[in-house]
Amino acid sequence: MKSKSIFSPQNPCLKSIFSTPLESLMATSLDLNDDSLCSNPQQQQTETHENSSETALLGEPRGYLSGEARVERAWGHWSKLGRPKLIVAPMVDNSELPFRMLCRKYGAEAAYTPMLHSRIFSENEKYRREEFTTCKEDRPLFVQFCANDPDILLEAARRVEPYCDYVDINLGCPQRIARRGYYGAFLMDNLLLVKSLVEKLAINLSVPVSCKIRVFPKLEDTINYARMLEEAGCSLLAVHGRTRDEKDGKKFRADWKAIKAVKSALRIPVLANGNIRHMDDVRTCLEETGADGVLSAETLLENPALFAGFRTAEWVDDGEEGNKDGLLDQADLLVEYLKLCERHPVPWRMIRSHVHKMLGEWFRIQPQVREDLNAQSRLTFEFLYDMVNRLRELGVRIPLYLKEKDSHVQGVPEDGLAN
Structure with a gap:
């Protein structure tokens, strides 16, 4: 079964969106040789939904819950998905549908999309149609957005919520484009804005909100940050154990002790990201951090069969x-x-x-x-x-x-x- 676009009447399954430099996406029509699709989507046969729920939002907005009710709902959803432990991390231009499916074949139990730019996703039909694909086998699925405007983020998230298990907010991208666009890890300097992004989705979406963060240089700041996200309505938190300035994963080891501290401080599920090169690392990380699952990125690109033990x-x-x-x-x-x-x-x-x-x-x-x-x-x-x-x-x-x-x-x- 070929993937389809929900943004075309003839194509009810989602198309996959890749994080490409903002300037390129807005200044071109994506018709360069390497930007063209590897086959003609117009030649794909049309399908109809077997499940009518895929054509509409999944129920009413979740509404804001506090205290035990929020925590119970977070764990209830995670348990319903089978509590996946082996997860494909979001990767720029690299965690697209075919790669996710390959990793799933070899042991991955859940996966993130590449980061999607919420404003472009909301405004540009071509961006949506050509850059985001999924299929019924592609679950559990986190759809990740970068954003700095709660209303725009919500508009983008509502387009994908029927087709995913979490809408994820990228709060960890440390690259220069994130600095220029004011998103990702550079929102760590504006916690009130971060809180408003999470609250906007938590109150209005029918699927849970997750966040992916990097740690602060001071552990106390990291714990306070994580607690704020939980209070704002985050149902699952992925923690990359490096700071915003530690971009080189081979040069800087991820701080598993910081991840353990976050896990101990929160009541929602917590995922660990960093230093996962093979299954021995998976076992050690889960043991040392107490995390509920691990994410792998760079090593999976070289070896998509990592989670199968290779x-x-x-x-x-x-x-x-x-x-x-x-x-x-x-x-x-x-x-x-x-x-x-x-x-x-x-x-x-x-x-x-x-x-x-x-x-x-x-x-x-x-x-x-x-x-x-x-x-x-x-x-x-x-x-x-x-x-x-x-x-x-x-x-x-x-x-x-x-x-x-x-x-x-x-x-x-x-x-x-x-x-």
């Missing part, structure tokens, strides 16, 4: 017993991803990015193949499948490794979709 050679200790060739490699994963892209069209720029992330080590062995890829002004699936075959013919194979205790990939459909 790990790259970088994270296999020399002489450690129990590691074996998992009979899976990144080229296998890339082929699966490309097949999902044929089913769920996305802009070529995203596909190009995933090719480089998954096959980075392979290209270091055969740099001429990477040069050929970079020379392509227009990509095609035929070229990419041939490129993988060429790497294999050149003798390149870098296996993903598996520990016996992490091996739980059984009964997974070949096309990467849930039954």
Whole structure:
């Protein structure tokens, strides 16, 4: 089943939106080679909803609750979703539908969309239609927005609430574009505005509000911030254990102790983000922080099978017993991803990015193949499948490794979709 756009009468399933620099989105018609969809959405067959609730908002606004009632509702919703522990983090131009579906095949239990710009989402039909996709298998799903205006945020959120399990507010983006646009982690300097954003959604939406934050340099400030969000109506909080200035994840270790302190201070579910490179990290993080789940970002881009226990050679200790060739490699994963892209069209720029992330080590062995890829002004699936075959013919194979205790990939459909 191909993905559809709810923003077209013939396309009832949501289209996927990618976070692209604001200047580019507003100044162009998204018709550059790498911005064009990897297949023609006009050729997709039309469908009808099996569930009429997908065509309307999910009931009346939730209204503001306080105290135990709010906490009970937060946990009731999280429990209804199965309390997922292994979650795909929001990633700029990289946590789109085909990639989410690939990660779900290999153990991810929930996923975030890329960050969506609430104002552009509200105003620009083309942005909505071309940049946000989902399908019925893509649940539980967090739809993430950046915003600095409560009314605009609510308008955007109401467009997606029938198709997700949380509307998430990005309060953690540390990049320069977030500084220029005044959103993400740069709202940490204006807590009254942050509170108004959360309250606006909590009072008016029929789905819960979640938030994703970074920590303050002082632990006390972080705890007070988290408590304020909970009081404002946040039903689930994801905590990235780095500060706004700690952008390089390889240089700065995430502070799990700060995440543990937040978890201890709050009564709603808390997720941990940072330092998740393989399943041993997942287990250690959950144990040390007490968090209700973990998010992974950069490592998943290189290895979408992380949550199924597979790990790259970088994270296999020399002489450690129990590691074996998992009979899976990144080229296998890339082929699966490309097949999902044929089913769920996305802009070529995203596909190009995933090719480089998954096959980075392979290209270091055969740099001429990477040069050929970079020379392509227009990509095609035929070229990419041939490129993988060429790497294999050149003798390149870098296996993903598996520990016996992490091996739980059984009964997974070949096309990467849930039954």
